[in-house]
Amino acid sequence: MPDQFDRASQLEEEERKRSLDAQRNRTNFDKPSLENCEDCDGPIPKERQAFGGVTRCVECQGFFEKTGR
Numbered sequence: 256m257p258d259q260f261d262r263a264s265q266l267e268e269e270e271r272k273r274s275l276d277a278q279r280n281r282t283n284f285d286k287p288s289l290e291n292c293e294d295c296d297g298p299i300p301k302e303r304q305a306f307g308g309v310t311r312c313v314e315c316q317g318f319f320e321k322t323g324r
C-alpha cells in the first residue's frame with residue numbers, strides 16, 4: 256500500500272484536532288469582553304475579561320463547552 260493513505264488519515268486527524276481547537280476557542284479575541292455573562296447575566300471576573308471576547312461567566316462557558324453549543 257502506498258503511504259498516501261497514511262498521510263490522508265494523518266491530515267484528517269490533524270484537521271479534526273484543528274476544528275476541535277477552533278470550537279474550543281470560539282471566543283472572538285478581537286472583540287471586547289462583556290462585563291456580565293450573556294447567558295445568566297452574572298458578573299464576569301476581570302481576569303477573565305482580560306482574555307478578550309469573553310461573553311460568558313466561568314460556569315456558563317463550561318456548560319457551553321460541554322454541550323458543544
Ligand SMILES: [Zn+2]
Nearest residue numbers: 292295312315
Ligand atoms: Zn453565566
